[in-house]
Amino acid sequence: xxxxxxxxxxxxxxxxxxxxxxxxxxxxxxxxxxxxxxxxxxxxxxxxxxxxxxxxxxxxxxxxxxxxxxxxxxxxxxxxxxxxxxxxxxxxxxxxxxxxxxxxxxxxxxxxxxxxxxxxxxxxxxxxxxxxxxxxxxxxxxxxxxxxxxxxxxxxxxxxxxxxxxxxxxxxxxxxxxxxxxxxxxxxxxxxxxxxxxxxxxxxxxxxxxxxxxxxxxxxxxxxxxxxxxxxxxxxxxxxxxxxxxxxxxxxxxxxxxxxxxxxxxxxxxxxxxxxxxxxxxxxxxxxxxxxxxxxxxxxxxxxxxxxxxxxxxxxxxxxxxxxxxxxxxxxxxxxxxxxxxxxxxxxxxxxxxxxxxxxxxxxxxxxxxxxxxxxxxxxxxxxxxxxxxxxxxxxxxxxxxxxxxxxxxxxxxxxxxxxxxxxxxxxxxxxxxxxxxxxxxxxxxxxxxxxxxxxxxxxxxxxxxxxxxxxxxxxxxxxxxxxxxxxxxxxxxxxxxxxxxxxxxxxxxxxxxxxxxxxxxxxxxxxxxxxxxxxxxxxxxx
Numbered sequence: 001x002x003x004x005x006x007x008x009x010x011x012x013x014x015x016x017x018x019x020x021x022x023x024x025x026x027x028x029x030x031x032x033x034x035x036x037x038x039x040x041x042x043x044x045x046x047x048x049x050x051x052x053x054x055x056x057x058x059x060x061x062x063x064x065x066x067x068x069x070x071x072x073x074x075x076x077x078x079x080x081x082x083x084x085x086x087x088x089x090x091x092x093x094x095x096x097x098x099x100x101x102x103x104x105x106x107x108x109x110x111x112x113x114x115x116x117x118x119x120x121x122x123x124x125x126x127x128x129x130x131x132x133x134x135x136x137x138x139x140x141x142x143x144x145x146x147x148x149x150x151x152x153x154x155x156x157x158x159x160x161x162x163x164x165x166x167x168x169x170x171x172x173x174x175x176x177x178x179x180x181x182x183x184x185x186x187x188x189x190x191x192x193x194x195x196x197x198x199x200x201x202x203x204x205x206x207x208x209x210x211x212x213x214x215x216x217x218x219x220x221x222x223x224x225x226x227x228x229x230x231x232x233x234x235x236x237x238x239x240x241x242x243x244x245x246x247x248x249x250x251x252x253x254x255x256x257x258x259x260x261x262x263x264x265x266x267x268x269x270x271x272x273x274x275x276x277x278x279x280x281x282x283x284x285x286x287x288x289x290x291x292x293x294x295x296x297x298x299x300x301x302x303x304x305x306x307x308x309x310x311x312x313x314x315x316x317x318x319x320x321x322x323x324x325x326x327x328x329x330x331x332x333x334x335x336x337x338x339x340x341x342x343x344x345x346x347x348x349x350x351x352x353x354x355x356x357x358x359x360x361x362x363x364x365x366x367x368x369x370x371x372x373x374x375x376x377x378x379x380x381x382x383x384x385x386x387x388x389x390x391x392x393x394x395x396x397x398x399x400x401x402x403x404x405x406x407x408x409x410x411x412x413x414x415x416x417x418x419x420x421x422x423x424x425x426x427x428x429x430x431x432x433x434x435x436x437x438x439x440x441x442x443x444x445x446x447x448x449x450x451x452x453x454x455x456x457x458x459x460x461x462x463x464x465x466x467x468x469x470x471x472x473x474x475x476x477x478x479x480x481x482x483x484x485x486x487x488x489x490x491x492x493x494x495x496x497x498x499x500x501x502x503x504x505x506x507x508x509x510x511x512x513x514x515x516x517x518x519x520x521x522x523x524x525x526x527x528x529x530x531x532x533x534x535x536x537x538x539x540x541x542x543x
Contacts, residue, residue: 008044009047010531011043012040012044012047015039015040016036016037018036019032019033019035019036019037020033020036022036106146107146107147107150107195108195108199110199111150111195111198112150114199114202114206115150115152117202117206118152118153118202118206119153121183121184121206123153123183123184124153124154124155124183125152125153125154125155125181125182125202125205126155126157126180126181126182127144127154127157127180127181127182128171128179128180128182129156129157129177129180130159130160130161130167130168130171130176130177130178130180131160131161131176131177131179132161132162136177136193137158139193140179140193141156141158143194143195143198144156146195147198161173161176175191177191177193178190178191179191179201181201181205182205183202183205183206184205186205186206186207188201188204189201200241200242203242203243204241204242204243207242207243207491210243210244210245211243211244211245211262211489211491212245212246212258212262212263213239213245213247213261213262213264213485213489214246214247214249214258214261214263214264215232215246215247215249215267216248216249216251216264216265216266216267216269217248217249218250218251218252219269219270219271219272219273220268220270220271221266221267221268222267222268222469224236224246224247224248226469228469229468229469229470230268230469232267232467232469232472233469234472234473234478235467235468235472235478235481238472238478238481238482239485242482244485244489249261251276251277251280251281252274252276252277256280256284257281257283257284257289261284261289262290262489263289263290263291263488263489264281264284264290264291265291265292266292266293266294266295266304267292267294267464267467268294268296268464268465268468269295269299269304270299271300272301272302272303273301273304274303275303277303278303278304278306278307281307282307282310285311285376285456285458286376286425287454288454288455288456289456290456290458290488290489291457291458292458292459292460292461292484292488293308293458293459293460293461294461294463294464294467295315295366295462296364296365296366296462296464296465297318297319297320297364297365297366297396297462298319298364298396298397298398298399300397301315308458308460309371309374310371310374310375311374311376311378311421311458312371312374312376312380312421313368313369313371313380313419313458313460314368314369314371315366315460315462316367316368316369316394317366317396317397318367318392318393318394318395318396319365319366319392319396319402320337320362320365320390320391320392320393320415321335321337321391321393322334322338323389323391323412326389332361333363335364336361337361337362337365337386337390337415337463338360338386338387338390339359339360339361339386339387339417339418340359340360340387341384341385341386341387341414342358343381343382343383343384346381346383346420347483347487348418348420348459348480348483348487349383349384349418349483351483352384352476352479352480358476359387359476360384360466360476360477360480361466361471361474362386362417362461362462362463362465362466363463363465363466363471364465365462365463365465366396366417366463367392367415367416367417368382368417368418368462369416370382370419376425376456377425378421378422378423378425378458379421379422380420381419381420382416382418382419384416384417384418385414385415385416386414386415386417387414388412388413388414389412390412390413390415391410391411391412392410392411392412392413392415393405393409394410394411395409417461417462417463418460418461419459420457420458420459420487421457421458421459422455422456422458423455424454424455424456425456455490457487457488457490459484459487466480466481467481
């Protein structure tokens with residue numbers, strides 16, 4: 001072997017390593033891998049051609065029976081290392097450790113659930129991104145790679161609208177950075193590319209039906225589209241982003257819950273509901289309706305309570321507050337209750353239960369109670385309770401009841417503030433009128449074939465402030481509200497704590513940077529080690 005030519009196999013190995021790393025980091029550029037292996041083949045072929053006589057002599061030598069020459073060792077080493085590189089580059093062998101402070105490179109439970117639904121749908125999600133900024137395109141590609149690494153079936157195309165303006169015009173792109181998600185006949189566009197936005201876009205295109213949610217009005221509730229602190233514009237925007245339609249309804253004017261209602265929300269009334277309204281709501285629930293009731297403390301709820309008691313739950317006339325000497329009372333105000341105990345089995349709160357650091361702050365809240373022998377036989381669960389050492393002031397109907405409190409009017413402990421009631425309510429038995437005018441129970445096959453009753457679902461909370469604009473700015477409050485609505489709409493597959501826009505830490509490895517680390521540890525370092533050892537061996541042999 002000509003010693004000077006031994007640089008060629010090492011050069012081929014280095015080219016193979018660099019090309020493998022670059023091809024893994026930029027999978028959409030197929031020409032990188034093709035060019036790499038063509039160049040490797042050229043270099044190896046050049047080595048063989050320039051030293052062909054020695055290659056022939058290699059196999060004539062007696063020593064070839066018992067061991068390989070230095071050139072054969074180099075060839076075998078190159079083949080083994082390149083083979084390992086190819087196998088390790090396959091997606092199923094990907095393994096990463098997220099060391100970022102906010103887990104920037106780890107998908108949330110909600111995102112993983114959505115990926116599972118994408119796989120179960122059997123159809124890919126087509127993603128077409130119009131991005132002109134290379135850094136934005138790289139960040140988007142890295143985020144989408146997190147989904148693909150968990151098995152998401154994506155077909156991704158990133159288009160520069162400046163170099164391909166006709167495509168941008170055809171898609172009616174109005175903003176510079178726009179990503180279009182398509183699945184079946186559904187479409188969703190986003191202009192911000194965080195995990196939260198991408199996951200919500202997937203939720204939107206995977207939902208096969210728009211659900212209609214009505215908020216009651218006429219009792220001093222915050223406006224559905226109101227942007228003040230007591231309005232619900234923030235929540236309404238979230239619901240619409242999840243492909244739910246929202247509207248307001250006056251029960252006195254309509255005299256019924258609208259026929260297209262999938263859910264009814266009572267959102268913080270300041271005045272009492274009339275008996276006629278509660279009867280309308282009760283009829284709706286007996287037909288398998290879904291109801292979310294959020295009422296602050298110090299609000300009259302006599303008629304509403306009478307109706308809710310027939311379904312197994314009621315509001316207590318009390319007020320939950322922090323102790324005066326509690327440091328949190330000085331920070332956020334005494335008129336708040338910390339909610340930190342969550343049911344680990346109920347779908348509304350089980351994701352909160354797994355995260356012990358999650359706490360909700362319920363302002364101006366009251367506790368709840370259960371009516372076990374309720375006429376409609378609904379099962380009641382308290383799914384969220386306050387932390388221990390919360391003070392409960394009893395028999396509070398108005399602000400004046402808080403004056404001159406006697407010691408027997410308050411106690412401390414953990415109190416339920418979110419209750420779920422669910423079950424199927426049996427409708428009245430079908431009856432037939434006989435020829436003589438008497439009414440008899442129907443036992444005909446037609447009666448037996450009547451549609452089965454739909455499950456009635458009710459969620460009751462002792463506070464509304466967490467869902468209003470001011471409270472919904474906190475991600476955990478927004479997540480709790482959306483979990484409640486998904487449960488009531490029977491969209492449990494979309495229940496989870498949603499991804500949040502993270503605060504980036506100072507140390508972050510992008511895909512390209514991680515590929516450079518891999519390149520050094522897996523390729524360059526072994527290359528230098530092998531090359532240095534081979535040269536040292538050759539010098540010793542010549543000496």
